[in-house]
Amino acid sequence: MVPLSWYVALSAMMFVTGLVGVLIRRNIVVVLLCIEIMLNAVNINFVAFSDYLHLIDGQIFVFFVITVAAAEVAIGLGIIISLFRLRESVNMDDYNLLKL
Template structure:
């Protein structure tokens, strides 16, 4: 029984008294990763995620010929920029970026609705959603 207690204290950290407010089952994390008691993700992780998402959207716009896939790729790029706004807003402790994202998502929802309406109208006129078939402004 003594060896089990010794090993569990090695894994879980030192036991503390009930008056200290720290549970004896608390895992210890380096102080650099803690912010107000919560573990934070570094800003660079969000920037890398956003960059990968934006690059995927650009590749989708440039290489695909399906109008719906192109619209989804544009939305992917827009959401990548929204991740940047939220990450920098959290990093600089400023709520302006999060408010901007709220309005951006509202406009993006309207953009998708209008874009899909245009795609449906184009499909009814030409019976295809391949972008190579639409070469003239007049349908």
């Protein structure tokens, strides 16, 4: 049986990898994928602690997180496609549309 600390360490490494990707990368699609990595790291924690505590609540909550992540990807990709058609670039530095 794998100890809980291994799952937490894996989740922490995945979360940090996603966070670094969000902070460093300038490509919108890569940033969206890094956010997905961060959400999956949280899901690993939910499932690991759910199994460790013998509760089903964490595993049920994972389904809600996956649902929200799927909606986020669908809306995010739609926005990215419309911005690409407008500016013909997926580089975040090219978009200052939301600045006042």
